[in-house]
Amino acid sequence: MLSINLTPFPELHTERLLLREINEQDAPALLLQRSDAHIIRYLDREPDTTLTQTLALIDLVKRNTADNTGITWGIVRQDAPEELLGTIGLWRIIPEHHRAEIGYGLHSDYWQQGIMSEAMAKVLTFGFETLKLHSVEANVNPHNQASRRLLEKHGFVQEAYFRQNYFFRGQFLDSVIYSLLTPEAQQRQTQG
Template identity: 35%
Template sequence: MGLEFPIIETERLILREVTIEDAEGMLDYFSDQDVVKHIGLAPFQSVADVYDEINWYKSIREEGSGIRWGITLREEEQVIGSCGFLNMKPKHHRAEVGFELSKDCWGKGIASEALEAVVKYGFLHYELERIEALVEPTNLPSQKLLERQKFQKEGLLRHYEYTCGKFDDLYMYSILKGDLNEI
């Protein structure tokens, strides 16, 4: 994945590597039930839980199976969410995209701006042809966000994941490189 962590800049955001110094701020949103309820995690209880998350970000990058950017507002250092790829399959030119955002930032177009930038980056720099997103049927805001970004709902994957003591149905969404005219 290259040695230097890529920084993505948009009109309002800087997407950058998350570090241990970001853990306290990240605990604010990872401990919020409303933020984590659709991403298969129990609310975090301590900074140690955030360290585990940050270590996962590092491990997927090192093994080449993903990359996760911390989302920050241009004028602020604090990480307010993350967006990135996991389950990258270079042989098949595909990856899954995921994201979460602090509740304080919902409804302001931040997740949309971050997702758009990450998707374009994936098509341009990782030679992806297909980007997938898995979303719980009850997560209507994320479904609407994906649809606004030209992702297409492909179908329901029944009992696809087992998280937090239950089986989750997930909708499969995808976008192909050719779906974006400007790439």
């Protein structure tokens, strides 16, 4: 079983970005992101409507990090660390299976700039090299083509298509499950 320790909070740096801990000052930007119907249209959840909801989410994210059950980074530019662009995280860490689920969201003003791809590459490296995960899973609305392309660009493979497995707003929706094995496991798989 993996031994996960997320303290102190691990900041990650890329060429353009800083992936840092989310804090209460990020709540207005996060509320905007989590309440915009255009941004959350494929998340199949109700939008946040109050700052109180968003602050509760920030508290949950901090508790998950403290409990070593998940970690979420705020995505910011290195030259503007106070301006939250989006979030990315490894949550639902399952130490006994060396597995976690990745989740992410980006404000639409920053789409098509390679920001999420840059952040994802760094988070996956952290997950595999630092946390020693064996695999990372992603659960995606099948209509979210941009997310599916992003995952495939980073080597994720579609593992399953679940028909009508999720109930939201009075209807059953489908889900697509993607998975990515650690690079060493991928190498062994191609050699074997």
